[in-house]
Amino acid sequence: MQKVVDFLKSAEVYYLATTDGDQPRVRPFGTAHVFEGKLYIQTGKIKDVSKQIHANPKVEICAFKDGKWLRVEGKLVEDDRIEARQSMLDAYPSLQDMYKADDGNTEVFYFTDATATFSSFTDAPEVVKF
Numbered sequence: 001m002q003k004v005v006d007f008l009k010s011a012e013v014y015y016l017a018t019t020d021g022d023q024p025r026v027r028p029f030g031t032a033h034v035f036e037g038k039l040y041i042q043t044g045k046i047k048d049v050s051k052q053i054h055a056n057p058k059v060e061i062c063a064f065k066d067g068k069w070l071r072v073e074g075k076l077v078e079d080d081r082i083e084a085r086q087s088m089l090d091a092y093p094s095l096q097d098m099y100k101a102d103d104g105n106t107e108v109f110y111f112t113d114a115t116a117t118f119s120s121f122t123d124a125p126e127v128v129k130f
Contacts, residue, residue, distance in 0.1 A: 001039055001130040004116045007063060007070045008032035014063035014070075016041070018052035025052060029061070031095070035087045038110035039072075039130070040079070042088045044099065045107045053109060054078070067120055074114030084108050 008014050009032055016029045027049060031042040041061075043050050053059065053076050060073045079085075086101040088108050099106040111130070118126040 001034070001037075001116075001128065003118075004070065004072060004128060004130070005032050005034055005039060007065065007068075007118070008061075011063035011065040011070075014061045016049065017060045017062070018049060019056050019058075020048070020052050025049070031088060031092055033088050033091045035079075035084055035108075035110070039114065040084065040088055040108050040110045041076070042085075042092070042095065042099075042106065042108050044105045046105055050107055057109075067122075069119050070116060071119070072111065072114055072116045074111040076109035077112055079108050079110055084110075 013028050013030055015026050017024055017026045019025065029041060033040045057075045057077065059076055060071060063070045082101050085106045085108050089096050089099060089101055089106070114130050116128040
């Protein structure tokens, strides 16, 4: 899983795909954080992406860097503990202008049943499950 996190952080931006009913939705994200051995992402409860994840927690993310790309598919589970939210904010200080761990809006999710696939045009795919 650390290789997945390292790739996401080095790419800086990845794209998170959710569904809104039968309509796919994709948007840029930037948070990838390990807390208690799990890969977490962060958003705000007021955003449509939060509502979409709660309605259907199956998501996929994709990042590209230096001719290689990473896809991660899995389910997201909300972690409503203040410690998890604070850990994310500590890892991303730039978010602290918009979010606080106890603001009622900050929300963190961790991946379960995740399959990450590293791909390129020249190498065989590498699959990591976590």
